Amino acid sequence: MLTKQTRERGRATGVDEPTATALKLWVVLSRAHASVLGHAQADAARHGLTLAEFGILEALYHKGPLLLGQVQRTLLVSSGGTTFLVDRLERKGLVERRDCPGDRRARYAVLTPRGERLVREIFPAHADAIRRAVSGLTPAEQRQATTLLRALGRTAAEGGASGSRTRRARSRRPAVDGRPAGA
């Protein structure tokens, strides 16, 4: 079944069936992500924001002041990227840096009143854009997909163990964790 399809024009893939299944998943995962990403980016762009900027604003709104290192880990950007993004948001007057009382190396990012107002204004429409983007699945299917992707992401993030189901380090994160720049 696989052989027939991959053969049609080029060379055979020559992978075994579990691997073919994995590759197929990777393809549709990438495409699904790219499609939803497009919607999320387009919505953020309507307000002159990149999705990374939007993600920072939203994280600060929902979680309160965050150390730059926390921002970095939450948004999954590089340390240089964090500095760059917060600089830009600061220039736009949406975010401020504040010294951390207990640790003079560290600094907080905090929403300015203007930044807070902006998030309050644009977040609902953004959330709705996401809702529409994923509306190809019913809510029940969405929950199912969430469960599967959570398990997938956990293993992949830990290094992608080869054996079956690694049981380790559960409950290190609060399960719900506003992250991917726009949620």
Next chain:
Amino acid sequence: MLTKQTRERGRATGVDEPTATALKLWVVLSRAHASVLGHAQADAARHGLTLAEFGILEALYHKGPLLLGQVQRTLLVSSGGTTFLVDRLERKGLVERRDCPGDRRARYAVLTPRGERLVREIFPAHADAIRRAVSGLTPAEQRQATTLLRALGRTAAEGGASGSRTRRARSRRPAVDGRPAGA
């Protein structure tokens, strides 16, 4: 339930439940994608290739010569990006351009023997890296996730319809379609 969690430190999200479900899915989708992407990129980088370059090589290997426009649509890169990537692969001696006999605007990208040898050498290990990265799910779960993500991606790509399940334009693509730069 949602309110409690999102309230804990910052402000309430203020979205209804279906939207909260959608946002949660978007978060885990992004994280899962980022994690697997990391593995795929790392493997491509071992051979001095970006994932986009790898994707082109692999597409040419499995499908045979492709017009640049076809490469663009398959890999989901911009037209400028296609030129850029094929240029670079040409400089590396892995790909060649060939005129299209029937249309003098168009040009084919074709693997050189060296390019073909390279893909043959590195593809199995790459496929295995993907397999390990997604091994947090059993093959059965992977198939289930694939089905869900396929439906999700289809709707999102069409513009993210709001109503329930849009039934349109099926069968425009061969269902399996080697794409996301590394599969």
Next chain:
DNA sequence: GTCTAGCGTCTCAGTACTGAGATATTGGTC
């Protein structure tokens, strides 16, 4: 007190692209 390993942030050069517009063809339509 004095090291020293390690963390948190910033700097900066580099990179892999994107997007808009330019150029060359093509396949109709009149």
Next chain:
DNA sequence: GACCAATATCTCAGTACTGAGACGCTAGAC
């Protein structure tokens, strides 16, 4: 045959980052 909208590729300036290293600070060992 002349026109023209559509298509295929290329050019190029711009962008949103990444990654490696620098710097200042902290905290634990002695």
